[in-house]
Amino acid sequence: MTGSVRDVDLATPRRRRVANLVGPVALLVAMVVAGGVLPATDVFTLRLVVVYALFALATNLLIGYGGLVSFGQAAFFGAGAYTIALGWLHWETSFWLTLVLAPFIGGLLALVVGAIALRTRRLYFALLTLAFSQLFYVVANAGYEFTKGADGVFGAIVPEFLRGRNPGNGYLFILAVASLAALALWKVTASPFGLVLRATRENRERMEALGVNVYAHQLMTFVISGFFCALAGALYVVAAGSATVELLDWGQSGHAVYMTVIGGMYVFLGPALGALAYTFGVDYVTQSGLGHWQLFLGLALLGMVIFRPDGLAGLLSPATWSGWVAKLRGRADRGSEPEGRR
């Protein structure tokens, strides 16, 4: 499962670096245009897509880059959302203040959770992070007076111009914040810090032998992920206008994991692609009246994970295409086998 080709090399030549920028910039332009062209209902869905894209990207910092499968990122997503919602509900705190505060609260929470959870490995880690997020979920549920429990916090939480009748404003705001956050996350993955993170995923013992404090490094990663998950949660309040306890449920953590798997965890923007496919897919199945969304999601996930473990991004990668072209021409050249298809 561990290929060496799945990450962008740090030492990519300048020309490829510029080429690497073309895709994201084109995508961003397309997203902005889509917000102006598409009907309001789709723009509303797009707002959630962007929120979940950031959530999935932040989760993938742990899963794809760190090899740390966390099933508890909803804790930080929910913390971000509740920072804004509860600040508004109890103290009428300014939206802008809580928006800035939210990621820091998420990061702080991640520091506490990570300090304990990172003492464990693999499945224990996955299940311990799940337990933490479930703990916050049941606490939020039980503390009805403070959190409004299952009823959720609704109302004019965000400023007038972000609500309004035109969903485009809110969309552009969410897109702008999320894009900046994605850029920051990309910087993290492309830095020496990110390289150490990936190297630890591949061979923990060797990195320890080299003198890397793996625990501290992974804890830092966990905090960064929690920071951006909370920012995504804060943006969720802008997109949905509410905060409910379901945001803390492990099902919510699951969403980020499935988006990552569907989109492709070994390409930086893969999880964002997964968020797009997943959100619109669920939306489509629900609206079409077909029902059985669990069945479709289950089949899609199963097919993806068994046949295309590198996700949609892997399916779209040039290597896969040239592999198919080669196959069509009947050239069974083993050297040009598509990557990641072991």
Place this chain on the structure above:
Amino acid sequence: MDSLILDAVSVLSTAGWLFIVSAGLTLVFGAMRLINVAHGSFYMLGGFLMTSLAASSAGIRFWWALALATLVVAVLGALLEVTILRRIYQKDHLVQLVATFAMMLIIADVAKTIWGSRARTVDAPAAVDGTLTVGGASFPTYRLVIIAAAVLVAVALWVMLTKTALGWRTRAAVEDPELLSSSGTNLTLLRTGTFALGAALAAFAGAVVSPQLAVAPGSDTSIIVAAFIVTVIGGLGSIPGAAIGALVIGLAQTIGTSVAPSWAATSIYLAMILVLAVRPSGLLGVAER
């Protein structure tokens, strides 16, 4: 005194029920290094089949329905192992988690189509229905049946794993599958059998508890979280660990309910966090490198 008996019965029946489910989960993990999220689905299917069979006009007796529901799910488990799970044994944990989670979604959808979204339960047989009074404490007689079932499962698993050839083959499959295979054991069949047994245990738990605890859509996710907690506390792959984990959770839940009822749900997560903070591989688990 009477409240002490009441609490003890409550702890033991909760622990017994959790143990049966978790033993199946931990057996499959121990023997195949497979983490099965769909384990809760087998539990739910066992419960649904039980309520349908026992309530059907065919007049199937309670105990026969119990056996039949368990058997049907065991066969289903074997089929899923052959068609899907075999492909993911060598993959990493994330692939296993997502693939078996996908199976859980599919089974949940199918079950909803067949049984609807109503919660279902079944009447206990007359012999063990009603309440029992011991030393001034009254509790449902059926709780003793659950405790007895758990003891039966524990003894049967212990005998199977330590006293029979099948048992040492199962254990050897983890230690050195290649050597076992080359010395004449049909590893493929052994794995299918182990998985079917794991599924059967989940279904048995779902069926046996159905007179006490209604089965409904969503039973699958709630039981799998509980079963994960139990196995992780005890140490993944360890059956005695599952027994200890079940007792810890049974205790935590009972204490939590009597101390602060509205916050009781937090107790099992706190118990797990506490145990793993002190012992990162569970109480009886072996540290994973």
